[in-house]
Amino acid sequence: QKEVEQNSGPLSVPEGAIASLNCTYSDRGSQSFFWYRQYSGKSPELIMFIYSNGDKEDGRFTAQLNKASQYVSLLIRDSQPSDSATYLCAVGLNFGNEKLTFGTGTRLTIIP
Amino acid sequence: DTEVTQTPKHLVMGMTNKKSLKCEQHMGHRAMYWYKQKAKKPPELMFVYSYEKLSINESVPSRFSPECPNSSLLNLHLHALQPEDSALYLCASSQVSEETQYFGPGTRLLVL
Numbered sequence: 001q002k003e004v005e006q007n008s009g010p011l012s013v014p015e016g017a018i019a020s021l022n023c024t025y026s027d028r029g030s031q032s033f034f035w036y037r038q039y040s041g042k043s044p045e046l047i048m049f050i051y052s053n054g055d056k057e058d059g060r061f062t063a064q065l066n067k068a069s070q071y072v073s074l075l076i077r078d079s080q081p082s083d084s085a086t087y088l089c090a091v092g093l094n095f096g097n098e099k100l101t102f103g104t105g106t107r108l109t110i111i112p
Numbered sequence: 113d114t115e116v117t118q119t120p121k122h123l124v125m126g127m128t129n130k131k132s133l134k135c136e137q138h139m140g141h142r143a144m145y146w147y148k149q150k151a152k153k154p155p156e157l158m159f160v161y162s163y164e165k166l167s168i169n170e171s172v173p174s175r176f177s178p179e180c181p182n183s184s185l186l187n188l189h190l191h192a193l194q195p196e197d198s199a200l201y202l203c204a205s206s207q208v209s210e211e212t213q214y215f216g217p218g219t220r221l222l223v224l
Contacts, residue, residue, distance in 0.1 A: 032211045043202055043215040044155065088154055092211040099168060100211060102154035 003027075004091050006103035015112050019076040023089030023103055026070070033065055033072045034090040034100065037083075044088055048074065079110045115139075116216035118203050124222045127193060133219045135186040135203030144186040145213060146178060147202040155202055155215075161186060162208055193223045 003026040013019040021035075032051055036044035050056045050063040050072065062075040072091075076083055089103040116137045125131050135144065143162050147155035160168035161180040175197075177189040186203055200220050204213040 034212065036215075041220075043200070043218045046212065046214060049212055098211060099157045099160065099170075100213065104154055 004089055004101050004103040006087075006089050006106045008104055009107040010109050011106055012109045012111055013079050015079055015081060015110055017079055019079045019083065019108055019110070021074040021076075021087050021089075021106050021108065022071060023073065023091075024071045025089075025091045025101075027091070027093075027101075028067075028070065029093055030067075030070075030091045032092040033063070034092070035061075035063060035072075035074045036088040036090060038086045038088060038105070040086075047087075076108075081110045081112055084108060084110045116203055116205055116214055118201075118216040118219050120219055121217065122220050122222075124224065125190065125193065126224055127195070129193075130189070130191045132190065133188040133201055133203075133221075135188075135205075135216055136184055137203075137205040137214075137216075138184055139205060139214070140183075140207075141205035141214075142183055142208045143206045144180060145204040145206075146186070146188050147204065147215075148197075149200045149202055149218075159188075190221075193221075195223050197221065198223045 005024050035048045038044045048063040050065045056063045060077045064073045086105040086107045088105045090100040092100045119134045146158040149155045158172045159178045164180045179187040200218045202218045203216040206213045
């Protein structure tokens with residue numbers, strides 16, 4: 001059974017610091033990896049996706065993928081109070097319209 | 113434009129009612145999804161449509177009936193729901209060749 005695990009938190013980070021969110025997955029066949037941000041009462045919003053080993057940067061966000069160790073992480077630089085949300089890691093097999101397996105999410109709180 | 117719209121935003125219904133949720137996207141995506149999300153849980157896949165055909169049904173009770181009238185529209189017909197069906201219902205869409213899913217704002221359903 002495919003599993004995706006995240007530390008549920010809450011993770012508290014001072015404003016301006018780097019927030020580091022981690023995700024591990026069990027299926028070695030996984031090929032696509034996504035980070036969604038979800039504010040309380042709202043729907044998930046896609047932040048990043050990554051397919052290849054290494055780092056992918058987009059503004060203040062960096063996704064890191066290590067397929068050998070089966071983990072994917074999200075770094076948020078210069079954390080802002082508006083980054084306070086639940087971050088969902090999702091993993092797919094990249095066959096197209098396959099279902100994504102979601103982690104339970106990490107609740108991040110940025111402390112002003 | 114990465115917008116998926118859903119109506120209504122909120123819905124209250126009795127256990128004997130029949131209602132429908134609607135989802136629309138104009139991104140040219142040919143895969144559309146229904147998810148159910150309970151509080152503090154990740155989204156749970158219900159149905160996947162690919163090229164307007166049902167491709168995945170995650171053993172959802174028959175009181176939920178999906179319909180995809182065309183490539184832009186997805187409906188979820190509700191009948192004889194139970195209070196435990198109260199949740200946030202999310203629609204998402206993607207290209208069939210990709211797994212990057214974009215979520216709509218959701219419909220918050222309360223069954224009395």
